[in-house]
Amino acid sequence: MLKNKYNPKKILIVDGYNVINAWNSLKKKSEEDLQVARETLVSYIQEYSKIKGYKAYIVFDAYNVKGCDEKIEDHHGITVVFTRENQTADSYIEKFISGLSKYDEVAVATSDYAEQQIALGKGCSRISSRELIYDLKKFKDDIRKNNKGYIKEYNTMNRLENRIDSDIFDKLEKIRRKK
Known part of the structure; x- marks a missing residue:
């Protein structure tokens, strides 16, 4: 008898503006140009999700934007959601995680205490904005x-350019490039 096996997904849901406002450099960018801050966050989450193996969603609320409809965009594998008018990111995230399988590994990145409690109550793990920022910086530093180490190893290899005079190497390089 064959049983259908469900392959659980690793999902990361990020409360976009919450993380931007918790991250000093992104907060400064957002004061100058909010679009640049959002794009920077998306690129950081792209790196993070690839390293951690997450399918990532970033939710930006349009709570105070008049006449705005929900908009979902794909940014190189990251799903970016702009909620509709009068909908908070919190309510969108709560509804979204309710529709996921109980077998999925879901992490919600926010520093909003109420949203963290809702996520935990629905079986998700929570990542505070500060933890997410720390993890991203740590991975980039690593x-x-x-x-x-690779650059150092490359420079210490037994290579011709490391063994001959730089003038001779330059002349040989010029000859090589002419052909």
């Missing part, structure tokens, strides 16, 4: 450290 990647930089790893890349420095």
